[in-house]
Amino acid sequence: MPKYKQFNRDKVLEAASNVFHEKGYNGTSIDEILTATGLSRSSLYDSFKDKHNLYLQSLEFYKESNDKKFQSLDEKDLNGLQKLETMFKGVVNHLVENPDDNGCLLVNAAAEMSKQCFKTSQVICNNKDEVQNLFSSWISDAEQKKVVKLNKPAKVYGQFLYNTLCGLRVMSQSGAGKTELNNVVKVALDSLN
């Protein structure tokens, strides 16, 4: 048809990341991606090289749209503890209200691909470090504003809360319900005292 691309790159990556999210890398076929994105076979290979490259770009797209959510929460006029509470509440709510949602694409990618693809492990590791640092900054803020009292460096709690977050995603894929997830969050946040 066209002289300029007929599709929106972000829409394609969003659709692709949804499929990868649902079925994993090895579990999704190119045909499934074609129907999900509406792209033609040749357009996909022209624009995204191959399946593996599309996967990596989908991962980064997912990561960036995650980052945006974190950033918009970060910009809210809340203290660090409130930001953490809001974030965890949001995650649990999402998991509970979307029981078919297959956890977190990055967690699934860590499980499926991190030992088999160095580039995948890089994206995952970067995400981990960034989110931990954000959490640590929230915790430092909460400490400064004296809404929490810590006996370890803020960085350590950032690592701990990131671990808690990863756990929640696995728990929801293991059949955990609302109260179970809420209990976990409650104990985790209570440790900031």
Next chain:
Amino acid sequence: MPKYKQFNRDKVLEAASNVFHEKGYNGTSIDEILTATGLSRSSLYDSFKDKHNLYLQSLEFYKESNDKKFQSLDEKDLNGLQKLETMFKGVVNHLVENPDDNGCLLVNAAAEMSKQCFKTSQVICNNKDEVQNLFSSWISDAEQKKVVKLNKPAKVYGQFLYNTLCGLRVMSQSGAGKTELNNVVKVALDSLN
């Protein structure tokens, strides 16, 4: 050759679960399983029906060998807190000393298969409940012996510590190192006070 099976069922399941552990369900081919187990194609299909069935049996084998480790720890003459400390120390040590070990087969199965295979999700959910209950009993024991002081039911801490454990597996697949994992364990166990 034989009139009776030439192979040891447990050895086969152990080898198979190692491959599934390393590469996931969709990432491993029958051929890889054949070379890993030493079985012939026809023996495998004769004794294990098909790939999917072999996967489920491998999962249960893995779960049971995990259970045994937990049980032998449970039988030790330690209070509940010491058992938890020993367990977490063992997990972190294992993850650190075997950097190529691909996390936990059950966690990986949760990420890859739980939404696509009901039987897989059953194994995972059962494992979650059992381990949580074991942890809760250890915590109750520690409470009774007054080595910890809780302000929530033991069951809730069992859920929390199981979540922490799942998180550790993902963290190690995300490039977390020894101190990072130890920090997580430290904060998690400190919450029992």
Next chain:
DNA sequence: AATAATTTGGAATATTCATTCCGATGTTTT
């Protein structure tokens, strides 16, 4: 209006994969 530029549809290719099947092999039983 014609040419240039670029995407697209879908057929074609070549691998890889899970599974089936049968003759050969060996072991137990009589």
Next chain:
DNA sequence: AAAACATCGGAATGAATATTCCAAATTATT
């Protein structure tokens, strides 16, 4: 020792897979 029986090796099958390729379609430019 020979018949009965179950396993095993490996070829064969057929479906699914990722990727390539080319002609048709469409728009921008001249």
